[in-house]
Amino acid sequence: MLKPVKKKSEFARVMKQLAKNKLAILGLIILLAEIILCAGAPLFTKYGVAEMDYMSFMDPTPSAEHIFGCDSMGFDIYTRVLYGGRYSITIGIAAIIISACIGIVIGSVAGYFGGQVDNVIMRLLDVIQAIPGMLLMIVISAMLGPGFVNTILALSVSSIPGMARMLRANMMKERGNEYIEASQSINCSKPRIIFIHLLPNCISPIIVQATMGVAQTITLAASLSFIGLGVQPPTPEWGAMLSASRAYIRQYPHMVIFPGLAIAVTVLALNLLGDGLRDALDPKLKN
Amino acid sequence: MPENQNMPFLSVKDLVTEYKSDGKIVHAVNGVSLTLDRGRTLGLVGETGAGKTTIAKSIMRILPDVGSKIVGGQVLLDGRNLLDLPEHEMRKIRGNTISMIFQDPMTALNPVQRVGEQIAEVVKLHSDPGTDCEQRAKEMLEVVGIPAERYYEYPHQFSGGMKQRVVIAIALACNPLLLLADEPTTALDVTIQAQVMDLIVDLQKKFQTALLLITHDMGVVATVCDDVAVIYAGHIVEFGSKEQIFDHPTHPYTIGLFGAIPDMNEDEMWLHPIEGLPPDPTDLPEGCPFHPRCKHATDACKHGPIAPVTTADGHMCRCCRLDEISKEAN
Numbered sequence: 001m002l003k004p005v006k007k008k009s010e011f012a013r014v015m016k017q018l019a020k021n022k023l024a025i026l027g028l029i030i031l032l033a034e035i036i037l038c039a040g041a042p043l044f045t046k047y048g049v050a051e052m053d054y055m056s057f058m059d060p061t062p063s064a065e066h067i068f069g070c071d072s073m074g075f076d077i078y079t080r081v082l083y084g085g086r087y088s089i090t091i092g093i094a095a096i097i098i099s100a101c102i103g104i105v106i107g108s109v110a111g112y113f114g115g116q117v118d119n120v121i122m123r124l125l126d127v128i129q130a131i132p133g134m135l136l137m138i139v140i141s142a143m144l145g146p147g148f149v150n151t152i153l154a155l156s157v158s159s160i161p162g163m164a165r166m167l168r169a170n171m172m173k174e175r176g177n178e179y180i181e182a183s184q185s186i187n188c189s190k191p192r193i194i195f196i197h198l199l200p201n202c203i204s205p206i207i208v209q210a211t212m213g214v215a216q217t218i219t220l221a222a223s224l225s226f227i228g229l230g231v232q233p234p235t236p237e238w239g240a241m242l243s244a245s246r247a248y249i250r251q252y253p254h255m256v257i258f259p260g261l262a263i264a265v266t267v268l269a270l271n272l273l274g275d276g277l278r279d280a281l282d283p284k285l286k287n
Numbered sequence: 288m289p290e291n292q293n294m295p296f297l298s299v300k301d302l303v304t305e306y307k308s309d310g311k312i313v314h315a316v317n318g319v320s321l322t323l324d325r326g327r328t329l330g331l332v333g334e335t336g337a338g339k340t341t342i343a344k345s346i347m348r349i350l351p352d353v354g355s356k357i358v359g360g361q362v363l364l365d366g367r368n369l370l371d372l373p374e375h376e377m378r379k380i381r382g383n384t385i386s387m388i389f390q391d392p393m394t395a396l397n398p399v400q401r402v403g404e405q406i407a408e409v410v411k412l413h414s415d416p417g418t419d420c421e422q423r424a425k426e427m428l429e430v431v432g433i434p435a436e437r438y439y440e441y442p443h444q445f446s447g448g449m450k451q452r453v454v455i456a457i458a459l460a461c462n463p464l465l466l467l468a469d470e471p472t473t474a475l476d477v478t479i480q481a482q483v484m485d486l487i488v489d490l491q492k493k494f495q496t497a498l499l500l501i502t503h504d505m506g507v508v509a510t511v512c513d514d515v516a517v518i519y520a521g522h523i524v525e526f527g528s529k530e531q532i533f534d535h536p537t538h539p540y541t542i543g544l545f546g547a548i549p550d551m552n553e554d555e556m557w558l559h560p561i562e563g564l565p566p567d568p569t570d571l572p573e574g575c576p577f578h579p580r581c582k583h584a585t586d587a588c589k590h591g592p593i594a595p596v597t598t599a600d601g602h603m604c605r606c607c608r609l610d611e612i613s614k615e616a617n
Binding site for chain 2: 113114115177178179181182183184185186187188189197200201282
């Protein structure tokens with residue numbers, strides 16, 4: 001008679017592993033705090049997002065009334081950072097999720113099948129990569145028109161080739177291993193081999209790339225807003241806030257510092273979390 | 288196809304497999320024929336690169352899609368030619384009727400999947416929905432001598448010998464009728480080798496499995512096999528029962544192989560290797576592939592295919608100077 005064995009769930013294992021990494025937990029806490037603050041923005045501020053304080057024109061620097069100060073339009077920066085986070089974080093994460101999903105599929109197919117399939121896919125990606133990223137985003141945004149969803153699409157297209165390439169390289173390395181032959185010999189279908197057996201072995205660099213990518217995407221979204229193709233004013237967005245305030249950087253640096261700080265803290269938190277997650281997901285690094 | 292009682296369980300006929308590499312054709316398997324019955328063990332012996340593994344992979348049809356091709360021949364399993372089966376029919380057989388034990392247990396398991404799940408996977412792929420795959424996988428772990436509690440562990444937490452047991456458990460989980468063991472003990476140390484071989488043989492006895500054992504270890508062949516096929520450069524140069532091959536090797540290559548085993552009772556200064564190297568498989572010599580290294584070679588060996596000579600009791604040897612060599616031996 002077999003003894004019953006308790007199953008430990010994969011999720012519990014990853015969380016336990018993650019909990020050992022203090023920095024990753026710090027990153028997770030910062031990120032969760034930001035998400036709560038941004039999602040529940042009206043609860044944490046008494047000003048409206050497009051509410052001007054005419055008195056602030058005299059002195060926009062931080063004060064008890066406006067803890068982060070006000071910007072050139074008289075908007076409360078603290079309020080706009082909170083509301084802006086909704087857009088910035090969503091754009092960053094959504095664009096990366098889209099590009100990672102597409103990149104994973106393309107990269108897996110190219111890396112697993114190799115040969116002609118790989119050649120065709122890679123040459124197509126070369127074409128995309130031959131166009132400077134910024135230019136490509138401008139073209140796509142100009143084509144689709146500015147706006148929140150279109151910005152996400154424009155940003156995700158330009159990071160697909162990087163993701164696909166990285167996964168393809170890993171796939172090619174892993175594909176030669178005997179366990180892939182073994183999985184063929186027990187009759188796994190090709191999609192099963194690719195997505196159940198190969199992908200979990202190749203995914204860790206993608207996770208790191210993706211978390212760093214979120215940070216990069218937030219700043220790229222800012223550049224798009226800067227040339228008027230990203231999220232449109234008066235919708236607050238961190239990058240847009242940065243670029244709108246750059247003219248006052250000498251007189252009123254707080255206008256740039258606070259949105260910049262928001263971006264920096266998010267990026268830091270994501271990087272810490274991404275690093276920890278990569279380690280936690282790898283069962284070989286257990287204990 | 289009518290069931291033929293006299294037909295062997297597995298019969299490979301004139302199998303030819305080629306690889307393409309840099310525009311050259313690698314002749315890995317050149318007209319191999321062999322038969323194997325249920326409950327019997329056939330040893331495939333030969334040097335590295337002789338085509339042993341390629342034969343096994345050709346039988347299972349798991350050669351890489353790109354750059355390899357089964358050019359000709361038949362693989363008859365219970366009278367059905369596996370090489371003619373459509374892929375979806377083949378998939379029912381692969382892992383179920385035929386399964387394979389791989390050479391290197393260190394890389395034959397997926398490093399990020401729990402070992403139990405890897406055993407359960409093969410069960411799941413071949414059984415009706417609703418089967419308790421996990422239960423079956425735990426049973427298999429116990430069968431190969433690993434406590435079922437270790438179902439949830441990862442391959443890196445297992446030693447080499449235990450990993451090979453898991454590989455065996457995967458191969459045997461569906462009670463295969465034909466087991467292809469590709470150097471199952473090569474990567475293990477000697478004591479573990481013995482345990483693993485015992486395990487394979489026990490399970491073979493229990494399930495009446497036909498076993499094709501690929502190895503270059505003559506000791507393993509001597510203990511386990513019923514029949515032996517000696518492979519050289521993709522040809523079977525000698526085929527016979529274990530007794531025939533071990534007591535009366537006839538092909539110069541086989542004689543050379545046995546000559547290379549050092550004798551424990553004699554104080555020998557030097558080992559006796561077979562001079563030369565195996566031929567380049569992209570450019571096999573004409574005639575007998577062994578002739579450049581054979582001290583008995585004559586002009587007759589250098590031309591045309593060498594016909595196999597079979598004695599009454601089924602001992603086959605592919606050599607055209609058989610008579611002279613056996614005279615010399617006596």
